[in-house]
Amino acid sequence: MSAPLTIALDAMGGDHAPDMVIAGADEARERCPNVQFLFFGDEQRIAPLLDRLPGLKAVSSIRHAPQAIGNDAKPSTALRTGRESSMRLAIDAVARGEAACIVSAGNTGALMAMAKFVLKTLPGIDRPAIASFIPTLRGESVMLDLGANIDCDARNLVEFSVMGAVFARTVLGLEEPSIGLLNIGSEELKGHEAIRNAATQLRAMPLPGRFHGFIEGDDIATGTVDVVVTDGFTGNVALKTAEGTAKLFAEFLRQTFRSTAMARMGYLLASRSFRKLRQRTDPRRYNGAMFLGLQGLCVKSHGGTDATGFANAVCVGVDLASHGFNDKIKQELGRIGSSPLPDPKAAAI
Amino acid sequence: MSAPLTIALDAMGGDHAPDMVIAGADEARERCPNVQFLFFGDEQRIAPLLDRLPGLKAVSSIRHAPQAIGNDAKPSTALRTGRESSMRLAIDAVARGEAACIVSAGNTGALMAMAKFVLKTLPGIDRPAIASFIPTLRGESVMLDLGANIDCDARNLVEFSVMGAVFARTVLGLEEPSIGLLNIGSEELKGHEAIRNAATQLRAMPLPGRFHGFIEGDDIATGTVDVVVTDGFTGNVALKTAEGTAKLFAEFLRQTFRSTAMARMGYLLASRSFRKLRQRTDPRRYNGAMFLGLQGLCVKSHGGTDATGFANAVCVGVDLASHGFNDKIKQELGRIGSSPLPDPKAAAI
Numbered sequence: 001m002s003a004p005l006t007i008a009l010d011a012m013g014g015d016h017a018p019d020m021v022i023a024g025a026d027e028a029r030e031r032c033p034n035v036q037f038l039f040f041g042d043e044q045r046i047a048p049l050l051d052r053l054p055g056l057k058a059v060s061s062i063r064h065a066p067q068a069i070g071n072d073a074k075p076s077t078a079l080r081t082g083r084e085s086s087m088r089l090a091i092d093a094v095a096r097g098e099a100a101c102i103v104s105a106g107n108t109g110a111l112m113a114m115a116k117f118v119l120k121t122l123p124g125i126d127r128p129a130i131a132s133f134i135p136t137l138r139g140e141s142v143m144l145d146l147g148a149n150i151d152c153d154a155r156n157l158v159e160f161s162v163m164g165a166v167f168a169r170t171v172l173g174l175e176e177p178s179i180g181l182l183n184i185g186s187e188e189l190k191g192h193e194a195i196r197n198a199a200t201q202l203r204a205m206p207l208p209g210r211f212h213g214f215i216e217g218d219d220i221a222t223g224t225v226d227v228v229v230t231d232g233f234t235g236n237v238a239l240k241t242a243e244g245t246a247k248l249f250a251e252f253l254r255q256t257f258r259s260t261a262m263a264r265m266g267y268l269l270a271s272r273s274f275r276k277l278r279q280r281t282d283p284r285r286y287n288g289a290m291f292l293g294l295q296g297l298c299v300k301s302h303g304g305t306d307a308t309g310f311a312n313a314v315c316v317g318v319d320l321a322s323h324g325f326n327d328k329i330k331q332e333l334g335r336i337g338s339s340p341l342p343d344p345k346a347a348a349i
Numbered sequence: 350m351s352a353p354l355t356i357a358l359d360a361m362g363g364d365h366a367p368d369m370v371i372a373g374a375d376e377a378r379e380r381c382p383n384v385q386f387l388f389f390g391d392e393q394r395i396a397p398l399l400d401r402l403p404g405l406k407a408v409s410s411i412r413h414a415p416q417a418i419g420n421d422a423k424p425s426t427a428l429r430t431g432r433e434s435s436m437r438l439a440i441d442a443v444a445r446g447e448a449a450c451i452v453s454a455g456n457t458g459a460l461m462a463m464a465k466f467v468l469k470t471l472p473g474i475d476r477p478a479i480a481s482f483i484p485t486l487r488g489e490s491v492m493l494d495l496g497a498n499i500d501c502d503a504r505n506l507v508e509f510s511v512m513g514a515v516f517a518r519t520v521l522g523l524e525e526p527s528i529g530l531l532n533i534g535s536e537e538l539k540g541h542e543a544i545r546n547a548a549t550q551l552r553a554m555p556l557p558g559r560f561h562g563f564i565e566g567d568d569i570a571t572g573t574v575d576v577v578v579t580d581g582f583t584g585n586v587a588l589k590t591a592e593g594t595a596k597l598f599a600e601f602l603r604q605t606f607r608s609t610a611m612a613r614m615g616y617l618l619a620s621r622s623f624r625k626l627r628q629r630t631d632p633r634r635y636n637g638a639m640f641l642g643l644q645g646l647c648v649k650s651h652g653g654t655d656a657t658g659f660a661n662a663v664c665v666g667v668d669l670a671s672h673g674f675n676d677k678i679k680q681e682l683g684r685i686g687s688s689p690l691p692d693p694k695a696a697a698i
Binding site: 251 | 458484485486496499500531533534540541565566567568569570571579581582583585586587588589590591592593594595596597598599600601602604605606608609611612614615616617618619620621622623625626629630
């Protein structure tokens with residue numbers, strides 16, 4: 001058995017921290033056995049919670065952090081004044097090589113700002129991106145950027161494409177993932193200039209996958225491509241729109257089954273099948289957004305998730321770490337770097 | 350009874366034109382009684398179809414158009430070379446005052462280019478926008494722009510807000526519609542500069558509604574606001590993402606009901622209730638995107654719709670025309686124009 005992986009956890013991040021974080025780690029421990037945890041946060045609150053979970057306690061250490069980053073803290077303020085925060089100290093542990101990955105359910109902007117500042121971007125990567133799995137008709141796809149970069153030039157979109165494809169290869173195990181650029185029409189002339197320039201570059205360069213071309217919003221759920229690439233503004237709006245639509249549909253379904261006695265009976269008969277559907281579409285399954293492009297692994301859990309959702313985010317981190325994800329990105333960037341690379345200046349036109 | 354409204358129909362636009370257009374007009378005629386139609390297109394194809402529908406024929410005239418705009422025609426080409434097309438001649442009828450509204454299921458880009466060129470924008474409106482109803486938990490909201498303008502400055506977003514609010518007042522009958530700007534977070538510093546500037550202006554100016562502030566993607570389906578305002582790129586992606594998610598969910602539901610004999614039986618019991626749900630979420634119900642901000646009414650139907658969907662689009666046009674929608678926008682712009690208006694230059698910063 002190989003040496004256990006160490007995961008740094010921001011015990012104070014999330015709506016129900018630290019309880020949810022500790023319960024989530026305990027669930028994750030059962031699902032990914034060879035793991036140990038470093039909990040960063042208020043020792044007086046964490047220690048009694050760990051005492052109640054001897055199995056988890058046996059593979060955990062607590063590192064006291066006197067500060068916690070609030071949900072409404074500005075990223076710049078958090079970066080400047082949060083040096084002793086649970087979030088920052090957990091990231092520091094990854095930078096020192098003490099942990100293979102940090103997982104936090106705290107303030108996204110602060111986490112990204114600190115992770116960028118402490119871990120730095122990978123050589124060849126201009127900006128990190130936030131990526132997540134999304135459910136599709138065909139199974140699962142990867143989508144990025146989901147909010148790290150509001151404005152993106154062609155160069156950024158090309159980098160996201162490479163990182164997303166390596167991710168799909170590494171974690172989804174796809175030999176030649178297809179990559180699509182989110183646009184508003186397949187016509188040549190449509191879309192922002194940055195997207196059109198990125199497409200031109202992606203068609204011309206070697207890729208760890210196959211460039212499919214432009215896709216539209218409805219292709220996301222169809223699963224037309226394995227990797228959906230877009231800027232952080234569009235990606236964030238699209239992801240949240242999809243989440244909102246799914247909730248709307250679930251509510252309509254609930255109302256339908258409650259509308260008549262016959263419908264209620266119908267639900268009872270179909271309830272076992274519906275339990276499976278709920279599992280399949282459970283947002284907790286897709287919890288855990290990856291920060292790609294940093295010299296260190298960082299996973300963001302949804303702030304409002306529960307222990308099961310947080311455990312998923314931890315398992316995503318374990319997956320990335322055990323697959324040597326960052327080494328593969330570096331290899332891929334090296335391979336592309338040795339071939340005629342598109343001029344970064346041309347990308348900014 | 351008031352004089353009948355005349356609607357100009359592009360008989361050659363849409364995947365199943367002209368049959369679908371004529372059948373759709375016949376359905377619309379039953380739903381909005383006091384209407385007459387001008388069909389623009391290939392007379393030899395339209396006449397025999399009308400002969401089979403004497404009720405429709407009695408309220409219709411055919412105007413022969415020797416050209417039809419293809420679905421893949423570039424807007425600029427269509428504008429330059431399509432002067433004798435069914436689409437163009439139908440728009441011309443609105444410009445001449447012969448028809449109160451044009452409805453087309455043809456090429457969106459060409460329709461927008463021609464409508465802008467022929468009808469011109471309303472005084473005080475820089476750019477027209479595409480708007481549509483969207484289903485929400487609370488009922489229905491209006492969303493714009495859905496694809497007419499890829500890049501929008503603050504001034505455009507302010508204009509869309511005013512037009513959307515007048516629309517919600519006029520067609521949805523809301524006294525004081527709430528207006529939200531689509532963004533990626535409610536934090537002050539998030540989002541594009543144009544959105545932040547638009548918010549500053551909307552907070553300071555008199556509006557035909559109430560400015561709610563920023564909303565996020567999941568607020569669209571929740572129905573947090575009555576009017577969702579965004580640029581055409583983001584709006585188009587969000588709308589199509591929502592459509593794709595709804596289809597994904599419907600397919601998951603189908604699979605669930607087919608998965609076991611018990612589930613199939615459950616479906617039989619609940620099927621009457623599900624018929625209602627299907628009606629409620631039927632995309633044909635939301636067919637008919639309005640081009641707002643032109644000196645003439647123009648409604649775009651989905652190209653792949655059927656007669657029922659097209660009839661919905663026609664009824665949307667009839668609604669706009671019979672409510673005197675454009676007069677109300679003009680009044681509102683006049684009212685705002687006489688109060689301290691935000692400087693258009695400030696908007697472009």
